[in-house]
Amino acid sequence: MTIYDYSPSTIAARVGTEVDGTYHSLGIPIYMTNNYVFDNAEEAKNATQSPEFGDCYTRISNPTNNELGKAVAALEGAEMGLPFASGAAAFSALTLTLLKAGDHVVCDDTCYAATNYLLSTLLVKFGVEVTMLDFTNYEGVQKALRPNTKLVYFETPCNPTMKVIDIARIVQIVKNSGSEALLVTDSTFATPFITKPLELGIDVVLHSSTKFICGHGDAVGGVLVGPQSIIEEIWTVGLKNLGGCASPFNSFLMLRGIKTLELRMEYSCKMALAVAQFLETHPKIERVNYPGLPSHPAHEVAKKQMKNFGALLTFEVKGGMEAGVALMNNVKLCALAVSLGEANTLVQHPASMTHWYVAEETRRASGITDGLIRFAAGLESINDIIADLDQALGGVKS
Ligand code: PLP
DSSP: OOOOGGGGHHHHHTTTTOTTTTOOOOOOOOOOSBOOOOOSSHHHHHHOOOGOOOOBBBTTHHHHHHHHHHHHHHTTTTTEEEESSSHHHHHHHHHHHHHTOOOOOESSSSOOOOHHHHHIIIIHTOOEEEEEEETTTHHHHHHHOOOEEEEEEEEESSSTTOOOOOOOHHHHHHHHHTTTOOOEEEEEOOTTOOOOOOGOOSSEEEEETTTTOOSSOOOOOOEEEOOHHHHHHHHIIIIIOOOOOOHHHHHHHHHHHHHHHHHHHHHHHHHHHHHHHHHOTTEEEEEEEESSTTTTTTTTHHHHHHOOOEEEEEEEETHHHHHHHHHHHOOOSSSSSSSOOOOEEEEEHHHTTSSSSHHHHHHTTTTTOEEEEEEEESOOOOOHHHHHHHHHHTOOOO
């Protein structure tokens, strides 16, 4: 029996403790090496055939990286996991391995900027056809499928609208249509402790482990998990040749993060819900987008597929651009920063901070309105964070 035969909470707490066969260290060893020495030529040949056989060169395989792949796969209930240098590297390895000219992709229209760029600008250049639409238009998804659709891709919950997509319903639509498209979801916002996409029929799950899996804002990484046949193909083509391998040191940080992932998620979700409830009744707030609120349009879907409602929310402050900027300038404890999933609570105002260059009409059409604020719960006292938002809103003219 290994730690991977236990329940997810135990796996998470004990990851990395069975890696060091030489010194039996209880801590996770960081194998900072480029290469590995072989006893004979045959052993070297085997090491380059499959990660199962051993390590050869760290871009291809590394014990610390492999352990991270194994850990995330175990938490998601997948056969195999593969870590990358970033979430974006994981997505590019996935698509460049599995797609070719003439293939078609159906993707939700609210996806991470680099994902959107790769699909709608780069892959299109190489002859891949892409349809982007709102996946909560379930009929539309069905209509968008074509005989050459090879990939159906979406995130849930989505950034920044906090749209929740019914995973089981999308799976059913794709399977019932007879399509053989691979179903892939980016579960970065949910984490394996909140949603289990594979149990709902998804084939492959992507995580930007930079976020909650790392949990401390000190490393960038990505992980893909899924069936061994698919993940091995991505390993052989996308990781080996594109080269977006994880740093073993970052994998160590991710493995350390996993040990507290469940507890951190529980706490940050509790904070997000409390903040959402506080803001929902605040006179200076127009609207709060949080899957845990009954006012969320997909609250029932969220209840069905999420164990908890996530650590992210967005809200619309009355007074548009000026009010959004004022709120950012007034917060004292919440940190003005992009990203999410850290001990620090992070806030950002997309219209003035990250999406200022996007044409106003395009920005608004994608749900990034002038007064929209994104809140990523951290681990501070919930009362302190609410008090900070309260005093910051007090200074906003609306
Ligand atoms: N997916 C989501 C949902 C993200 O938020 C991000 C980054 O913010 C990515 C993917 C890309 O991950 P990375 O920054 O690790 O490349």
